[in-house]
Amino acid sequence: MNKPKVGIINVSGYTGVELARLLSQHPEVALTSVTGRSSAGKKLGEVFPHLADLALTIEPELGEVSFAFSAMPHKESAKEVIPLLSRGIKVVDLSADFRLKDAAEYPAWYGFTHPEPQLLSQAVYGLPELYRREIAAAQLVANPGCYPTGAILALAPAVKAGIIEPEIIIDSKSGASGAGRTLSLPTHFAEANEDASAYALDGHRHLAEITQELRLFRPQLPAAVTFVPHLIPMTRGILTTGYAHLASGRIASGSRGSGEVFQLYQDFYRDEPFVRVVAHPPHTKHTWGANTCFIHPTLDLRTGRLIVISAIDNLVKGAAGQAVQNMNLMLGLHEPTGLGAAAIYP
């Protein structure tokens, strides 16, 4: 009984190497091929000593696999993925190249014209909590961005149930690994340490995903989401705080309303293996290295606002872990396979 062979395109960034870590522990698939450009020819363990037990050599081109992950940057990823699809290979693309349904969004947000717009409707947005069935049937899954994962999971129950006004504010705080392994001044240690700052105030690319997904629940949702990402001095983790006014007449006032909201969230995520609705504000630390998303919904009783907070590890549930979760669904495996490890605390 042969395990499916899987490969990673561009193992040398943080999402790529995190995929390699998770797949190395996966009991039902075999990671047999990893590619990289600058590091092609090296052993994986030379570049990443923690993965030395994986006796893999970084290759210039993907070997024979039946399942592939692309951890290439946007625009380049589509070029790698399209040929694989025509060879019948199933793919989870961790870039943004197949996340947006409307091809016109690509020039606006990403500065390029999509090479195969017709694929956008075939690709499934890889948030299993929303699209489990579609993912299981897909050949191509577009793995969500790290911020959208935390934001959509935090807000979907409220938006779907129509309990909030469509005026939503999303304030996210991310560790520096979200910016990748490519060097930059803002992620230079002496700059990022002991610092907090906001960025992309004129519109972060992930806003396109967030709006697209939330609108599916309420097509009339106007362009009323404000999303401000912040860089804070930690390596992993995204904490997202969402704010929205309660729609009138849907939720009881006072603390009874808090209970109703909590119940609504619990019901929404009742059988989810990786989402936990919790009674206290969550800590990103409790997700470190794990595929968990903690969500804490509550009401600001003074103002009648919903405050909802989510915590994820940006490289796991926000990237590589969710990609493996999608792979499990696409291969018909038990969804949590290989993703059972608890977070590492402290």
Next chain:
Amino acid sequence: MNKPKVGIINVSGYTGVELARLLSQHPEVALTSVTGRSSAGKKLGEVFPHLADLALTIEPELGEVSFAFSAMPHKESAKEVIPLLSRGIKVVDLSADFRLKDAAEYPAWYGFTHPEPQLLSQAVYGLPELYRREIAAAQLVANPGCYPTGAILALAPAVKAGIIEPEIIIDSKSGASGAGRTLSLPTHFAEANEDASAYALDGHRHLAEITQELRLFRPQLPAAVTFVPHLIPMTRGILTTGYAHLASGRIASGSRGSGEVFQLYQDFYRDEPFVRVVAHPPHTKHTWGANTCFIHPTLDLRTGRLIVISAIDNLVKGAAGQAVQNMNLMLGLHEPTGLGAAAIYP
């Protein structure tokens, strides 16, 4: 020509020791007395080696001074301050004990009945950018909280000008020194490092100050401020992101509106020595150790919202530096005296 003698009650916490640092460099006053309980009898330099040059011994009681800072915790601070006032000593109180005008707020927010409610109307809220003249004439100044300093400075121009709806969301990110030198699990290194979390979702005490001050500009402002503080893994710094919808018809739409808002903020803070309205999102790092507050107002053109970000050092402009600024005003000194040092970067 004798310099005024000043003293610090409770030098052994972070705001107290930061006051000692700033006063040690102040050319127009002499720090002659510092008190502390557990450390009474020790030389200041034993407890705080960086201040060994200050040849002071920590005393159980304040010595003969004409100006005093109280860095005691709330409730206890009032007890220390009230006797000083009757002896004619000018006081900056860094606790919350004289910040709120309405005595009824103390039981609600701080759990005690105010011992001398009539003093609340005499005390001046020590935000020089709003109350410079009153501070100069006051005997008792209530130094603002760290979060309120960043939040009020960020929002006052917009609220006063009436350009925003009174529905305001304030999302603050603070370093751990804001929680003080008293040990606690959330500020234990292994817990706070590599972690981000929200707290006090049912209402942080500083909300009372923020609401009180913003309402002075718009008495009709309903209780519509949501304030969520977050703890992030750094020692110093508060980054505050404020969100509010533009009031209709006050500001031009589009990028022209952004320019108008920027101009409004620049005008508001034109001659302020410690506030800088900047064209880019500020970094708390650029305030490290300095009394500066950076403010960046901008419009989210997609939603018509004001986003305004402020950055301060919570122990300087958010506490000890602002207290010295207030002292300068109360003593008739040039306001920036002793506060000219640039931030330490990186």
Next chain:
Amino acid sequence: MNKPKVGIINVSGYTGVELARLLSQHPEVALTSVTGRSSAGKKLGEVFPHLADLALTIEPELGEVSFAFSAMPHKESAKEVIPLLSRGIKVVDLSADFRLKDAAEYPAWYGFTHPEPQLLSQAVYGLPELYRREIAAAQLVANPGCYPTGAILALAPAVKAGIIEPEIIIDSKSGASGAGRTLSLPTHFAEANEDASAYALDGHRHLAEITQELRLFRPQLPAAVTFVPHLIPMTRGILTTGYAHLASGRIASGSRGSGEVFQLYQDFYRDEPFVRVVAHPPHTKHTWGANTCFIHPTLDLRTGRLIVISAIDNLVKGAAGQAVQNMNLMLGLHEPTGLGAAAIYP
């Protein structure tokens, strides 16, 4: 086929909770009982949300188990362990209470008289790389300290082979979790962050273990080990740098000597599942959450000194991981069972 039931005494410190994490993933044993004092009665997931999947309640007393880990502090641990032994339960004690062979060392280093000195000769020092066979046969294993693990593994090959003079300097740098979950000023975030310091210059307790073990290879080794631990601002990890002069005539001079030393270390650790002799200075980051110890031996050609560097995760190979490794040996399981997870990087 029932899995052995195992328990943890004092799950509420960092070594205890790390044991719970590792045992929760162990396929061959069942963690059925965890104790704690202040938190008795609470669900484990209330105190440690990352372990909520473990449906365990913290108990005041250990339940029915056939294998126990004690994560109690020294002196108190012996009191818990001794009764278990008489009931035939196998025990790994993570405290220092059975590490030292000479009972006279306890008053000197730990300030108490050992309650059952005769057990000291029965207890096995739980460093599998040195005592694998004895551990497999033991009822009581004394799990090594975190510093000794890194230091002894780094120096054992050189000491045993007699290639160095017995004048050894060990300079260790530890993350703050090594000091435990108990609050203290040196591990208060604002104190420990952006700080480095040495401590215990008059003799850290772990020196007793280090000397005891290194002397077993060379009984004539005089008391010539200097060990200085340092606290640095990270959560996990110990980097140990050892220095010793080469004994004359044992190793070739120049870079040929470097090769010989490297070979000697490789041979010493050839079949070890958790020790990797590497050609570059190791990073603690590459051990984060894993039971790996990286060792890099090299020669300072200018001075004829051996420099050897080891990196471990203080809570895994330096505590809980090694304890599970010992348990595997004591239960006749495959040694790496449950410890195969790669480090989490970055």
Next chain:
Amino acid sequence: MNKPKVGIINVSGYTGVELARLLSQHPEVALTSVTGRSSAGKKLGEVFPHLADLALTIEPELGEVSFAFSAMPHKESAKEVIPLLSRGIKVVDLSADFRLKDAAEYPAWYGFTHPEPQLLSQAVYGLPELYRREIAAAQLVANPGCYPTGAILALAPAVKAGIIEPEIIIDSKSGASGAGRTLSLPTHFAEANEDASAYALDGHRHLAEITQELRLFRPQLPAAVTFVPHLIPMTRGILTTGYAHLASGRIASGSRGSGEVFQLYQDFYRDEPFVRVVAHPPHTKHTWGANTCFIHPTLDLRTGRLIVISAIDNLVKGAAGQAVQNMNLMLGLHEPTGLGAAAIYP
């Protein structure tokens, strides 16, 4: 009475910008010109917002000054400095280009042939605690490296007094700002955070300086200094731990010897404005932003070794602060002028 005009060549690195900060607060000189390559033409406050009050524009070439600091990288610095000298300008060079007395060392350690070897004997090594008189008379001062400053100050009293054997081990732990503002993988936030590692095991360039200076006290000192630098996750600070065996018969044994060593260090640094011999192991945190060097000498009574620990801020006493201290001496100013600010704690 005109203040001397001073300039900074290459203000855009961390030592350059720290010079600008310190000079902006200096009451006796006027910083009138700063240069930079990539940032030429920009206002200083655009690149470094904390220095916006300094109304300076970054220039391609140095303006008219009577005193210059070069913060260029090695090899390039000499090219900038040599023409200034012939114009009679006094210079503190913060690079390594004039630190080594023996021109033959440059090809060996820095990979280039020195362009003007005869200047090496004229340049004074800018450690005021050792060369105060020579610095005051010099036109060209070579500012010491950051590691050598901490290491030489820690060891000079013992080496000069001949109380230790010439077998010295120096283990240093540095924050990431020591590696500069130039991007590199080891100083990428996600790599450096939560990590400790040693580097340059085959000989760090600063060893040449350390050995040169220590030998001046004991010309017979063989090449017996081992120096291992470590990178730890903080922005500023170097903690250096030095180890050496006591020479026989010079110091009493036991704790009396500790007292003698402490006294010897106190005498050596008695009137030094920036060196403090302290009775407890120092913390780098207590030097943050200040020109202080703390030194703690003690004996390891078990082994008869001297352990001496020094703490500095690598960018102040280890670079820019020491450079200003040298400038003060060269200009006949009071040595601590402009350097009186206490460290910023916490």
